[in-house]
Amino acid sequence: MNTPGAAGAVAVLGGTGCMGRHICAAFAERGARVVAVARRRTPGVGAHRFLPLDAAACTAGELAAVLAAERVGTVVNATLGWGRTEHEMGHVNVRLVERLLAALRAMSDPPRLVHLGTIHEYGPVPHGTLIDEDVVPRPQTLYARAKLTASRMVLEAVRAGRLDGVVLRVTNTIGPHPAPESLFGSLAARLRDEGATVGVELTVADARRDYVDVRDASAAVVLAAGSGTAEPLLNIGRGEATHIRELIDALVRATGLPPGTVRDRQGDVAGRSAGADWIQVDSSRARRLLGWQPRYDVDASMRDLWDTVRPASAPAAPVPGGESRRR
Numbered sequence: 293m294n295t296p297g298a299a300g301a302v303a304v305l306g307g308t309g310c311m312g313r314h315i316c317a318a319f320a321e322r323g324a325r326v327v328a329v330a331r332r333r334t335p336g337v338g339a340h341r342f343l344p345l346d347a348a349a350c351t352a353g354e355l356a357a358v359l360a361a362e363r364v365g366t367v368v369n370a371t372l373g374w375g376r377t378e379h380e381m382g383h384v385n386v387r388l389v390e391r392l393l394a395a396l397r398a399m400s401d402p403p404r405l406v407h408l409g410t411i412h413e414y415g416p417v418p419h420g421t422l423i424d425e426d427v428v429p430r431p432q433t434l435y436a437r438a439k440l441t442a443s444r445m446v447l448e449a450v451r452a453g454r455l456d457g458v459v460l461r462v463t464n465t466i467g468p469h470p471a472p473e474s475l476f477g478s479l480a481a482r483l484r485d486e487g488a489t490v491g492v493e494l495t496v497a498d499a500r501r502d503y504v505d506v507r508d509a510s511a512a513v514v515l516a517a518g519s520g521t522a523e524p525l526l527n528i529g530r531g532e533a534t535h536i537r538e539l540i541d542a543l544v545r546a547t548g549l550p551p552g553t554v555r556d557r558q559g560d561v562a563g564r565s566a567g568a569d570w571i572q573v574d575s576s577r578a579r580r581l582l583g584w585q586p587r588y589d590v591d592a593s594m595r596d597l598w599d600t601v602r603p604a605s606a607p608a609a610p611v612p613g614g615e616s617r618r619r
Contacts, residue, residue, distance in 0.1 A: 300365025300403065301325040302517070305347050305388070308334040310471040311408065311462075311506060312370040316340050318510040319517075327362050347371070348387050352394035360399060366517045367392070369407045374435065381438040389442040393449055405457035406516050409443040411502070411529060412436040413461055416568045424574035425461075425525050443525075450524040458516050460509075463529035463573045466539075466593045467506040468600045475536075476543060476594075479554070480601040487549050493557040496540060499569040500533035505588035505596075515582040523581055529573025530586045542590050546598040 302319045306312040307328025316326045317338055326340040333342050343362070347355055348371075359367065369392060373384025389407070396402040414423055415430040431437045449455035470477030482492045512528045544553050578584045588596075 300363045301327050302366045302368065303327045303329055303343075303359060303362060303364040303403070304368045304370055305329045305392070306369070306371035307340070308332070308337045308342070309370060309372055310469055310474075310477075311372065311465065311509070312368075313337040313469065314467075314506045314510040315368055315370050315513050318507070318514045322514060324366075327364065329358075347391060348373075348384060350391065352391050352398060355391055355395035356398040359395065359403060364403045367396070367403045367405050368513055368517065369405065370513075373438075378434055378438075381434045382441070385435075385438040386442050386445075389445055393445060393455065396455060402456070404517060405446065405455060406513055407443065407446045407457060407459045408513070409459050409461040410436065410439050411461050411463040411527065411571060411573055412568065413440040413443060417570060419570045420572075421570065422572055422574045423527065423529075425527055425577060447524050457524065458519075458521070459525050460512060460516055460578075461525070461527050462509050462512075463502045463504055463527075463571060465506040465509055466503045466590070466597055467588065468596045469506075470597055470601070476539070476597060477601070479540065480543060480547075480598060483544070483547050483549065483553065484601055484603060487544075487547060487553050491553045491555055493555050494540070495557050496537050497569065498535075500535050501539075501568075501571045502529040502531065502533055502573045503539060503590065503593070504528060504530040504573075504586055505593040508586040508588055511587075512578060512582065512584045515584050516578075519582055521581040523577060526578040526581070527573050527575050528578055528584075529571075529575050531573060531575055533570060533572035534590060539590060539594075542594040543598065545591065546594040547602070 302324045304312050304316050307316050308330040316328050320326050327343055328340045329343045329345050331346045371388055375381040375384055413429050413431055413436055414427050415432050417423060429440050431440050443459045446457055446459050450457045466476055486492055509528055540554050
C-alpha cells in the first residue's frame with residue numbers, strides 16, 4: 293500500500309468537523325502533510341494547516357487553483373451538510389461535489405478522491421439484513437437522497453475512468469468529540485448537566501443500529517486513500533446491530549452514574565431520526581481489500597466519548613478490571 297499523501301498533501305474538506313478532525317489526525321499520525329479545509333476553524337482540532345474556504349460557494353476553477361497551490365495528492369470529502377428542504381440539502385451536499393469533480397477534471401494531475409457517503413443511502417432494510425454493497429439504494433429521507441446523489445456522481449466518474457477515487461459508505465459513528473446535535477453527543481451533555489441531580493428522561497426507539505468508532509472509520513479513510521483497489525465502493529461499519537438502549541446503557545456506564553439514570557418516558561423517540569430501525573453493515577469487502585478492521589468496542593468508544601464531554605473537574609471513566617480500551 294502507498295503511504296497516504298506521499299505524492300502530496302492531504303486536503304480534508306470539512307476538516308474541522310466531528311469526522312474531519314479525526315481524519316486529519318489519522319493522516320498526520322502516518323506522517324502526511326495535512327490541510328484542513330473548512331469555512332471556519334474550530335478550537336482544539338490539531339496543529340494542521342488550516343485553510344478557510346467554503347468549497348460549495350467557490351468556483352471549480354478557484355478550488356482547482358487552491359488544490360494545486362497546496363500540492364494536494366489526496367482529497368477527502370468529509371463535509372456534512374444539513375438543510376430543511378430538498379433544495380437546501382442539495383446545496384450543501386450535492387453542489388460541493390459538483391464543484392469538486394469539476395475542479396479535479398480541470399487539474400493536470402488530479403488528486404485521488406475519498407468521498408464519504410453514508411450507510412443511510414441504502415434506506416430502510418428488512419430486519420436481519422446484512423447491508424453489503426449490492427443492496428439496491430432506496431433512501432427515504434432528504435439527507436440520504438442528497439448523499440446518494442453525490443455518491444453516484446463520484447462513482448460514475450470513477451467507473452468511467454475520469455477520476456481516481458473511492459466512495460466509503462460509513463455507518464453511524466461514536467467516540468471522542470461527538471457532534472453536539474447527535475443522539476449520543478446530546479445525551480452525554482444532558483448526563484453531564486442533569487444526570488447526577490435529576491437524571492434524564494428519554495423515549496428510546498426499538499431499533500438496532502451499527503455504530504463504528506470514529507477513529508476506526510478514519511483509519512478506513514487513510515487505508516482507502518493509499519489503496520490501489522479497483523473497487524470504487526466500500527461499506528464501513530462494525531458489523532453488529534446493537535439496540536439503542538444497550539448503547540445508552542454503555543454511555544451511562546462510562547459516566548459512572550447509576551444504571552437507572554436514563555429513564556424511559558413517552559414522547560419524541562430517541563434514535564429514530566435516521567429513518568431505519570435495523571442497520572447491520574457488511575464490511576467484508578473493506579476488510580478484504582484494505583486490510584481494515586475495527587479496533588474499538590462500544591464500551592471503549594463510549595468511555596472515550598465521555599472523556600471529551602465530561603466536566604474538566606470530573607474523573608475519567610474507569611476501565612473495568614484494567615481491560616484494554618480496544619478490542
